[in-house]
Amino acid sequence: MSICFIADLHLAPNQEQEVERFRRFLKQDASQHKALYILGDLFNVWLGDRASASNYQSTITALNKLTTSGTAIFIQHGNRDFLLGEYFLEATGATLIDDPHRIEVKGRSILLTHGDKLCIDDISYQRYRRFIRNPLIESILHHLPATVLELIGSKVRTHSEQSKTSKQSSIMDVTQSEVEQIMRSWSCFTMVHGHTHRPAIHSFELDGKPALRVVVGDWESEQNVVSYKSGEFIQQSI
Numbered sequence: 001m002s003i004c005f006i007a008d009l010h011l012a013p014n015q016e017q018e019v020e021r022f023r024r025f026l027k028q029d030a031s032q033h034k035a036l037y038i039l040g041d042l043f044n045v046w047l048g049d050r051a052s053a054s055n056y057q058s059t060i061t062a063l064n065k066l067t068t069s070g071t072a073i074f075i076q077h078g079n080r081d082f083l084l085g086e087y088f089l090e091a092t093g094a095t096l097i098d099d100p101h102r103i104e105v106k107g108r109s110i111l112l113t114h115g116d117k118l119c120i121d122d123i124s125y126q127r128y129r130r131f132i133r134n135p136l137i138e139s140i141l142h143h144l145p146a147t148v149l150e151l152i153g154s155k156v157r158t159h160s161e162q163s164k165t166s167k168q169s170s171i172m173d174v175t176q177s178e179v180e181q182i183m184r185s186w187s188c189f190t191m192v193h194g195h196t197h198r199p200a201i202h203s204f205e206l207d208g209k210p211a212l213r214v215v216v217g218d219w220e221s222e223q224n225v226v227s228y229k230s231g232e233f234i235q236q237s238i
Helices: 016-028 049-069 086-092 123-132 135-143 146-166 176-185
Strands: 003-006 035-038 072-075 101-105 108-113 190-193 200-206 209-215 225-229 232-236
Touching: 016 049, 049 072, 049 086, 049 146, 108 176, 123 135, 176 190, 176 200, 176 209
Parallel strands: 003 035, 035 072, 108 190, 190 209
Antiparallel strands: 003 225, 101 108, 200 209, 225 232
16 A cells, blocks of 8 residues: 655644645545655644644544544654644554654655755754754743743744745755765665655765655645655645
């Protein structure tokens, strides 16, 4: 059976149409696969299980129905939902995987990552990432009141949108040398990632061997789902 990958849905409580679209995808499409890999940023913001779970109960229920039906769900933290915790995992039946994470599919090693670690030319973002993903800072965030978390989340989203308009498009894409370094360190010649919202399949050479970088599009892209079956990656539109 096949597996499929999605990323960067950025679901928000007030986007009922998009949430319903995702639930329909889980029921009609994802259920046809052996496993669904969510490569980060399923939610536009997740301020910890205590603060955010109640806003997404219908999504949580739909994910649970999928795992109960026999399709495994594996999820990575993204830059917007890295506070997904134990309650979410238990309620959905999903398994949290590290970033990066290597899987083996019929003899092929595939390296999975959200993708933000690869954008090393975006120096200000990488500085922010090192701070916010520090284990001590994450621990503090997990214990803050929901009202404080909502205020922080609002400010972070505003700053993120403003900074995008002032940055060159190129620095927000992955850096090829970093892609190659990480693939080399994991002994993988295939990588799948999201984050950049630039769906594509890139072929290149790594240490004299053919290599592949598959970019999963965001939910608004025409090619927003990638499936892998019989040794081939297929970009699809849902």
